Amino acid sequence: MEVPDDAPPQGWIVKGVTTYIYRDFIRWIRYRVGVVSTLVLPAAWLLFVGLALPVKFTGNYLDFITPGILVMTILTAGISSGSLLMFDKILGFLNKFLAMPVPRESILVSKILFISVRGLIQATIILILAVLIGATIMNPLQYGLTYLILFLFGVFISAFSTTVALYLDDHDSFAAFTAMVTMPLFFASSALMPYDVMPGWLSAIAHVNPLSFAIDAIRDVGAGSIPVIPIVLLLVFTAVVVVLSGYVFRKVTV
Amino acid sequence: MTTIQTENLTKNFGDLCAVDNLCLTVDKEIFGLLGPNGSGKTTTVLMLTTLLSQTKGNASICGHDTRREPEKVRDCISYVPQDMAVDTTLTGRENVLIFARLYGVKNPKDRVDELLAVMELTDRADDLAKTYSGGMRRRLELAEALVHEPEVIFLDEPTLGLDVGARKNIWNHIHALNKKGMTIFMTTHYMDEADQYCDRVGIINHGKIAALGNPSELKAHLMKDVITVTIDGEYAPTQLDGTLFVGQLGDTISFTAENGREALPLLVDALNHAGNRVKAMSLREPSLDDVFLQSVGKQEEPKGFEEWKFRMMLHHRGGS
Numbered sequence: 001m002e003v004p005d006d007a008p009p010q011g012w013i014v015k016g017v018t019t020y021i022y023r024d025f026i027r028w029i030r031y032r033v034g035v036v037s038t039l040v041l042p043a044a045w046l047l048f049v050g051l052a053l054p055v056k057f058t059g060n061y062l063d064f065i066t067p068g069i070l071v072m073t074i075l076t077a078g079i080s081s082g083s084l085l086m087f088d089k090i091l092g093f094l095n096k097f098l099a100m101p102v103p104r105e106s107i108l109v110s111k112i113l114f115i116s117v118r119g120l121i122q123a124t125i126i127l128i129l130a131v132l133i134g135a136t137i138m139n140p141l142q143y144g145l146t147y148l149i150l151f152l153f154g155v156f157i158s159a160f161s162t163t164v165a166l167y168l169d170d171h172d173s174f175a176a177f178t179a180m181v182t183m184p185l186f187f188a189s190s191a192l193m194p195y196d197v198m199p200g201w202l203s204a205i206a207h208v209n210p211l212s213f214a215i216d217a218i219r220d221v222g223a224g225s226i227p228v229i230p231i232v233l234l235l236v237f238t239a240v241v242v243v244l245s246g247y248v249f250r251k252v253t254v
Numbered sequence: 255m256t257t258i259q260t261e262n263l264t265k266n267f268g269d270l271c272a273v274d275n276l277c278l279t280v281d282k283e284i285f286g287l288l289g290p291n292g293s294g295k296t297t298t299v300l301m302l303t304t305l306l307s308q309t310k311g312n313a314s315i316c317g318h319d320t321r322r323e324p325e326k327v328r329d330c331i332s333y334v335p336q337d338m339a340v341d342t343t344l345t346g347r348e349n350v351l352i353f354a355r356l357y358g359v360k361n362p363k364d365r366v367d368e369l370l371a372v373m374e375l376t377d378r379a380d381d382l383a384k385t386y387s388g389g390m391r392r393r394l395e396l397a398e399a400l401v402h403e404p405e406v407i408f409l410d411e412p413t414l415g416l417d418v419g420a421r422k423n424i425w426n427h428i429h430a431l432n433k434k435g436m437t438i439f440m441t442t443h444y445m446d447e448a449d450q451y452c453d454r455v456g457i458i459n460h461g462k463i464a465a466l467g468n469p470s471e472l473k474a475h476l477m478k479d480v481i482t483v484t485i486d487g488e489y490a491p492t493q494l495d496g497t498l499f500v501g502q503l504g505d506t507i508s509f510t511a512e513n514g515r516e517a518l519p520l521l522v523d524a525l526n527h528a529g530n531r532v533k534a535m536s537l538r539e540p541s542l543d544d545v546f547l548q549s550v551g552k553q554e555e556p557k558g559f560e561e562w563k564f565r566m567m568l569h570h571r572g573g574s
Contacts, residue, residue, distance in 0.1 A: 012358060015355065015356075015358060016356060019352055019355040019356050020356075022352070022355075023341065023344070023352050026343070026344055026348065027341060027343050027344065030343040030344075030382075031343060091337055091339050092335040092336075092337025092338075092339035093339045093341075095300075095303075095305055095333065095335050096333060096334070096335060096339055096398075097356070098304075098305055099303045099304065099305060099328055099331065099332070099333035099408075100328055100356055100357065101325050101326075101328040101329045101357070102356045102357070102358070253305075
């Protein structure tokens with residue numbers, strides 16, 4: 001096929017990204033167990049931890065725990081971004097895609113966006129459910145900021161997990177990596193309890209945990225303030241990880 | 255302009271030289287790259303498809319250097335790896351449509367219909383690909399590979415794991431594509447197929463081309479008859495005028511002879527004299543297998559596990 005030289009495809013990356021997202025989206029909704037699991041899991045967490053946990057650290061514990069469950073959901077969702085890429089890699093799809101003229105970065109961008117947006121869908125379910133079982137209703141600005149923080153955090157985590165998946169060779173190592181990262185990060189964060197009831201060592205870890213960072217920011221939003229500095233910092237961290245991920249992607253795929 | 259040209263193409267993985275100063279020209283033909291496992295076939299294909307960068311030397315596809323203009327190279331090629339990577343939870347039509355969109359072809363829907371028809375998949379186009387047979391999945395992959403009318407298609411083991419009918423069908427399609435002027439560059443383990451369908455074959459061993467040419471020409475380099483001998487125990491090297499040692503595969507030794515009928519009894523004597531215990535002998539015409547054996551020499555046992563089996567296993571587990 002003669003491709004005219006005057007067609008350096010502007011907007012081709014967009015076409016690539018939307019097509020790859022379309023592919024992942026259809027594969028996700030056709031895989032019904034996957035859909036049910038992504039929707040039920042966060043609900044289960046909210047109900048069990050928010051309502052059934054016998055310990056109550058704060059006044060309205062549901063208001064306190066919801067940001068934690070939201071961020072945890074984004075964490076588990078985001079980590080699976082690498083898993084998507086890993087399967088494309090071991091099943092031979094990635095090589096096919098890389099041998100195409102469509103900008104290679106669109107693969108990476110599509111995974112990160114798809115996973116982050118899918119995480120936001122899960123977050124919506126949690127937010128609705130939380131209100132239904134007694135959490136305080138926030139105003140639209142507060143919801144908007146909550147989504148912004150969750151989205152940034154989602155991009156941060158999925159870019160990170162994709163980068164790791166690029167380095168690892170098989171899915172078992174990747175599964176081991178996600179298990180190793182997810183649970184400790186969650187329990188050593190401010191998700192379940194405020195800093196002042198934590199033991200000193202835990203509080204120290206929780207303060208530097210990126211998860212707490214996002215959780216605290218959402219709590220600030222819920223409390224009525226606008227956490228400008230945390231959002232800007234999150235933006236910077238996310239940008240750094242995305243650039244790093246893009247760099248690794250280029251290096252690995254040349 | 256030659257479609258595929260390589261000059262001293264070399265790839266080292268640490269101390270291992272996977273591809274060693276490969277110089278190859280392929281143009282508007284069906285070219286088969288043959289070789290034992292680990293001989294550098296896949297590494298060569300990966301370099302030509304811009305998926306791997308070489309250590310030294312260069313390669314050009316349709317006049318574009320694979321390192322300097324990879325996008326232009328990707329524009330005129332298609333690569334079908336051996337993994338049978340089709341999305342099983344998507345329909346055949348959706349699978350091809352994704353490729354049509356990614357390549358940015360005009361009127362993607364019409365193009366997809368056209369290709370599904372060419373690959374005889376129209377009837378099943380809206381069924382999920384998981385209901386497709388191996389041969390249909392391969393044809394679906396060919397349809398995907400053809401959406402942008404590439405000038406070269408790289409096929410890695412295109413008939414691996416298919417039954418006889420499906421293989422023949424795939425070969426007919428490949429043949430038809432080549433008739434339309436497309437260059438086909440493929441790797442295969444099936445000598446009989448390479449013999450029958452490839453215009454030229456290159457036998458690669460330890461990263462070097464050991465034999466190159468038309469299958470009939472290559473067979474003609476051997477003498478008229480091939481004698482295979484099955485022996486008991488270690489082979490003690492045997493010399494006999496008028497015969498030539500071809501190679502050994504397990505307990506089977508091959509010789510080639512100008513006149514096999516006359517050489518047979520002499521060869522038995524010579525073998526016995528050298529201390530071999532002959533169990534069986536047979537006489538036949540040379541095949542590409544013999545050429546392969548002669549070029550590659552004594553084959554080592556394939557080491558480690560075969561990655562494609564592992565991938566197939568993962569695939570069957572429903573990982574996609």
